Amino acid sequence: MKRLFLTASLILLMPVFWTGSLSAQEISGPKLVLKEQEVHLKEVMEGKVAEHVFKVFNRGDKPLKIMNVRPG
Numbered sequence: 001m002k003r004l005f006l007t008a009s010l011i012l013l014m015p016v017f018w019t020g021s022l023s024a025q026e027i028s029g030p031k032l033v034l035k036e037q038e039v040h041l042k043e044v045m046e047g048k049v050a051e052h053v054f055k056v057f058n059r060g061d062k063p064l065k066i067m068n069v070r071p072g
Contacts, residue, residue, distance in 0.1 A: 031060035 035055045044050045058064035 029060050029062045030058055030064035032064055032066075033057045033059045 033056075035057070039052045039054075041050045041052070056064075056066070
């Protein structure tokens with residue numbers, strides 16, 4: 001009897017688990033995408049400034065706010 005109850009419970013709750021896992025994969029919000037993630041500048045003379053412009057794209061459905069940037 002316990003086995004029948006457990007099997008019936010699992011069958012009835014299966015759609016709840018499937019729906020929950022599908023909705024968890026649909027993430028909304030900003031999504032930062034970089035065309036290139038790193039740049040090799042070769043040699044830079046001491047005292048010179050090296051610059052590079054990274055193109056940042058927002059592929060999400062909400063505004064992207066960049067609050068802080070740290071060079072690495």
